Amino acid sequence: MQIAQDTVVLVRYTLRNDAGDILDSSADGEPLAYVHGSGSLVPGFERALDGRKAGDKLSFEVPPTDGYGLHEAELVQEVPRSAFEGIANLDVGMQFHAQSNQGPHTVTVTKIDGDRITVDGNHPLAGQTLHFEVEVADVRAATGEELAHGHVHGPGGHHH
Numbered sequence: 001m002q003i004a005q006d007t008v009v010l011v012r013y014t015l016r017n018d019a020g021d022i023l024d025s026s027a028d029g030e031p032l033a034y035v036h037g038s039g040s041l042v043p044g045f046e047r048a049l050d051g052r053k054a055g056d057k058l059s060f061e062v063p064p065t066d067g068y069g070l071h072e073a074e075l076v077q078e079v080p081r082s083a084f085e086g087i088a089n090l091d092v093g094m095q096f097h098a099q100s101n102q103g104p105h106t107v108t109v110t111k112i113d114g115d116r117i118t119v120d121g122n123h124p125l126a127g128q129t130l131h132f133e134v135e136v137a138d139v140r141a142a143t144g145e146e147l148a149h150g151h152v153h154g155p156g157g158h159h160h
């Protein structure tokens with residue numbers, strides 16, 4: 001079966017940045033399962049897997065515009081430390097949920113300079129070219145329930 005809209009795809013993958021550092025990979029045992037075409041993975045990933053089948057191995061690059069977006073300078077803000085009242089051990093790399101006009105999003109603390117805290121609302125991988133190595137482990141049709149939920153049930157997916 002070929003990968004197409006509304007198929008369940010199981011993949012083993014490794015994601016690296018331009019420098020070759022591993023950013024993410026599927027767990028040793030279980031591959032990642034997703035519903036193809038549901039938008040749960042970045043567009044460039046789904047496009048590269050279109051039409052592939054179980055056993056295929058491929059390497060490809062996803063530019064930021066087909067990945068996690070360009071890095072937008074206006075999403076980087078400096079806020080006073082008092083905005084983090086009650087948070088012990090505030091440190092670079094900590095992530096918080098914040099409200100904005102575009103709804104809830106995650107911000108990451110990127111710099112601490114005394115009482116001035118810099119937070120970045122971009123996705124941590126925004127602006128990065130993503131280098132994927134992927135092995136397709138399995139392809140099957142999604143069930144009606146999986147399509148309704150927008151996620152995979154069973155191995156590699158949700159258990160509920």
Ligand code: ZN
Binds near residue numbers: 151160
């Ligand atoms: Zn479900």
